[in-house]
Every structure is written in structure tokens, then in C-alpha cells.
Amino acid sequence: MKVRALLSPLLQLLVLLLLWLVLFQGTSFGEMDGADEQNKVRIHIGELQHDIKVQLDKIEEKNEAESQILNQLDEINRKVSRQKAKTTVLQRRLADQEKLLHDLKEKIDQAEEKRSRLQGHLLKRLRSFYMMGRVGMLNVTFSKKELPELMLFSDAFANLAAYDRNVVLQYRDAMNELEQALLSRELEKSLLEELVQQAEEEEQVLFVLRAEQQQLLKAIKQEKNIYQLAVDEMRKAEQELYDDLMRLRIEEKLDKEQGLLLGKGHLSSPVTGTVLYRFGDIIQTGVRKGDTIQGITVAIESGTTVHAVYKGKVVLADYKRGYGNAVIIDHGGKYFTITARLDEIFVHKGDRVEQDQEIGSSGDVATLYEPGVYFEIRHGRTPLDPLEWLQID
Structure with missing residues (x-):
């Protein structure tokens, strides 16, 4: 991963900084002549200025990398916002779809209850019609009612049977429509669930990518801070060397003039x-x-x-x-x-x-x-x- 790749140069820099502190901070000029001391200080100042430039170049590189990552994070955040909005819309549609399914199921339950009642009613009518039978010689002969009355009763019962048949047919058509609507809504719900899951997975991918970029940004900031620390230490050492150089020049002058x-x-x-x-x-x-x-x-x-x-x-x-x-x-x-x-x-x-x-x-x-x-x-x-x-x- 990119974060691990940063650790190697970071460790190298820390080692370099420690070596530099050992080599430069531990330098003693007391054993050299004044001219040798001043030349040595000038050399160290030149080396420090070169090292400072190198570290500043590295800081500039890290600034550019940091800027790029910040831009990428901004784009990721925008994508996350869009993805969240998309997921929210899909979840809202899924909730609406579930409500529609719930309403359809209630209608189907109500239709089933109505069918049960209708079925009982039809059974009673069919039993009566069966008991009466067809209007024939025997019915006319043995019935207490006269033929015209029997014919009217038979026609009325036939009309009721036809009506009941139409009611049953309408019920079947209504049930078929409800079942088709239920099936369609369930298919749409299944599709919406897949879309919601896909949107949530895409959102998680963006979260992981954002976390990686944030970790990379943190590593770059840490490395940049190390470079800046090195620059600060080198500038401090550079100033100390300048002070040493001025001191050596003054001491050399005073030694020549006053000595002990x-x-x-x-x-x-x-x-x-x-x-x-x-x-x-x-x-x-x-x-x-x-x-x-x-x-x-x-x-x-x-x-x-x-x-x-x-x-x-x-x-x-x-x-x-x-x-x-x-x-x-x-x-x-x-x-x-x-x-x-x-x-x-x-x-x-x-x-x-x-x-x-x-x-x-x-x-x-x-x-x-x-x-x-x-x-x-x-x-x-x-x-x-x-x-x-x-x-x-």
C-alpha cells in the first residue's frame, strides 16, 4: 500500500537526521587552528545550506502530493454525497413499494374474505335450486303453486344464478388483476433491493477509498513534518555555525590583540x-x-x-x-x-x-x-x- 511505501524514505530521513546530528552537533573545533576552524565552519555551513535545499525540495514535493490527495478527497466526498443521495432515493422508493405491497395484500385478504362469504351464499342458493329442481310435469302436478307462479319463480332463480355467475367472474378478474399487480410489485421490490444493495456497496467502496486517502494524507503530513523538523534543526545549526564563525573571527582578532x-x-x-x-x-x-x-x-x-x-x-x-x-x-x-x-x-x-x-x-x-x-x-x-x-x- 502507498502508506507502507512512505515508511522507507521516512526511516531513511530519520537515520540521516540522526547521523547529521552526530556528525555536526558533536563537532569540536577546539583542536584546530583559528583559520582551520573557520574553514571547517564555512564547509559545514555550505553543506547545511545544500541539505536545507534538499529538504525544502522534499517539502515542496509533499505539498504537491498533499494537494493532489486533498483534491482526490474532495472528489471522493462529492461522490459519497451523490451516492448517499442515490441510496436515500432508492431506499425511499423501496419503502413506498413495500407499502404498496402491504396495501395489495390487504386488498387480496379482503377479496378472499369476500369470496368466502360469497361462496357460502352461493352454496345456499345452489342447494335451494337443487331442491326445487327443474319445472316439469311432476313439479306442476304435485306443487301447491300454480304453473305461472312456478314459472316466475324459476325465471327469478335463473336470473339470480346468472347474477351470481357474473359476480364470480368479476371476482376472478379482480383477483387476477390483484395477483398480477402483486407479482409486478414484488418484482419491482426485488429490483429495488438489488439497487439499494449495490448503492450501499458502492458507498462502502468510497468509504474505504476515502479512509485510504486520509491515511495516506496523514502519512504525507507526518513525513513533511519530519522534513520541516530537519530544516528547522539545520537552520538552527546553520545559525549556530554562523555565530561560531563570527565568534571565531572575533576570538581570533582578540587573541591576536589581547590573548591571555x-x-x-x-x-x-x-x-x-x-x-x-x-x-x-x-x-x-x-x-x-x-x-x-x-x-x-x-x-x-x-x-x-x-x-x-x-x-x-x-x-x-x-x-x-x-x-x-x-x-x-x-x-x-x-x-x-x-x-x-x-x-x-x-x-x-x-x-x-x-x-x-x-x-x-x-x-x-x-x-x-x-x-x-x-x-x-x-x-x-x-x-x-x-x-x-x-x-x-
Whole structure:
């Protein structure tokens, strides 16, 4: 059936929509350079615009199909109305015919009753006529009445017999007419019953056809709603991608101009711990006794994970003399962060990192010679006080 035929493309569309949501909604641009991010967004916008056009074309096709079905439903409804009117007329004629048959049967019953009465009356007359017999010598000889009187009586009885014969003949003719009329009406009734049955069957066919068209229309509306939902979701995603593109352009511009300055005072600490040395403190012990601290040192527990305080590009992820294992990140705007004394490094030179992304871990080995994780912020070659930039618990 046509309704089943619609289910296959509908399921395909649902699968396509789910795949699209997975592929597009789950896309992360954080691991790409700004230019790569913008190019990727532009490609996705182009793909979305193409997909939107495809879905709009499908919606237009469904609109045309819906219009055709609505026209067919209108024609079916008109046929149903005509068929109902035809059935009503036939049923009315059939009812009239049944009334005529009922009247004819009543007339026949009345005629039968009249015939019964007439038959009794005729039997009495015939018995009398038989008892009297013919007017002959014996009747004249032995009758108390004279011959003229007997002759008059005989003639009168003969006239009555003739009258009765005519009545019987008229009754027979009337009965034949009634029976013929009854037969004709019954035949006409039978024909009308067949016509009524045929009209009702045609009406049922129209009802079934209308139900099928209505079901098909419902399926088309559902499919069109799915297409429209896909268009709405794609347009929403398109707008989000446009917003992302604008955001990326703004961020790219701000990163070039300001970089880490955008997060000043709101950056989370690279590690959780207690600050041992602050910016500008003089080291009192160890091999660097007397040196001025250009960053901060945070006491940590073994196995503590270290995070990037802001997004940027890794420019060094290796051992650096005087720092140990270190990660240097370029945050744009000539701002850099240095995170040192790491046991393990999780990133590589050239990687793009996001704010709070894990970049390494620190432990006992890394802090063997100097305690804690070391962290610096620099603008060009100038060291800055990290505590003015970080939120330290």
C-alpha cells in the first residue's frame, strides 16, 4: 500500500537526521587552528545550506502530493454525497413499494374474505335450486303453486344464478388483476433491493477509498513534518555555525590583540594546592638561594594533574634547563604561560589546547630538588604576577 511505501524514505530521513546530528552537533573545533576552524565552519555551513535545499525540495514535493490527495478527497466526498443521495432515493422508493405491497395484500385478504362469504351464499342458493329442481310435469302436478307462479319463480332463480355467475367472474378478474399487480410489485421490490444493495456497496467502496486517502494524507503530513523538523534543526545549526564563525573571527582578532588578557582575574589555577612562593619572593634555600621568583610555586600531592589555564598553542613540551619537564603555551597577544617541574607531559609541540585541558602531571621525582609545581605568565619577555590572573582557592 502507498502508506507502507512512505515508511522507507521516512526511516531513511530519520537515520540521516540522526547521523547529521552526530556528525555536526558533536563537532569540536577546539583542536584546530583559528583559520582551520573557520574553514571547517564555512564547509559545514555550505553543506547545511545544500541539505536545507534538499529538504525544502522534499517539502515542496509533499505539498504537491498533499494537494493532489486533498483534491482526490474532495472528489471522493462529492461522490459519497451523490451516492448517499442515490441510496436515500432508492431506499425511499423501496419503502413506498413495500407499502404498496402491504396495501395489495390487504386488498387480496379482503377479496378472499369476500369470496368466502360469497361462496357460502352461493352454496345456499345452489342447494335451494337443487331442491326445487327443474319445472316439469311432476313439479306442476304435485306443487301447491300454480304453473305461472312456478314459472316466475324459476325465471327469478335463473336470473339470480346468472347474477351470481357474473359476480364470480368479476371476482376472478379482480383477483387476477390483484395477483398480477402483486407479482409486478414484488418484482419491482426485488429490483429495488438489488439497487439499494449495490448503492450501499458502492458507498462502502468510497468509504474505504476515502479512509485510504486520509491515511495516506496523514502519512504525507507526518513525513513533511519530519522534513520541516530537519530544516528547522539545520537552520538552527546553520545559525549556530554562523555565530561560531563570527565568534571565531572575533576570538581570533582578540587573541591576536589581547590573548591571555581576556581571562585576567578569572583563570583557574593550573594545579590544586598551597602557594609556597609568590611572585617577587626571594628564594631562601637550595641551589637557587637568593634568586627572585618570577612566577609562583604551588605545593602539590604526588600524582597531581596539571591543566592549561587558557587556550592556546603548545610551543614547547620537553625538558628545559633550569625548569625540568616544562610546557610553554602561546596564548596570543604575545602572552605565554610556563608550567614546569612535571613528571609527565601529555601534550606535544604544535598541539592546540583548551582552557583547563590536562597537559601533564607532577610528583615526587619532578619536585626532588625544588618543591611544588612552578608556573609563570609572561608578556613577551616581561614576567607578570600570576596571582593577579588566577583564581586561587
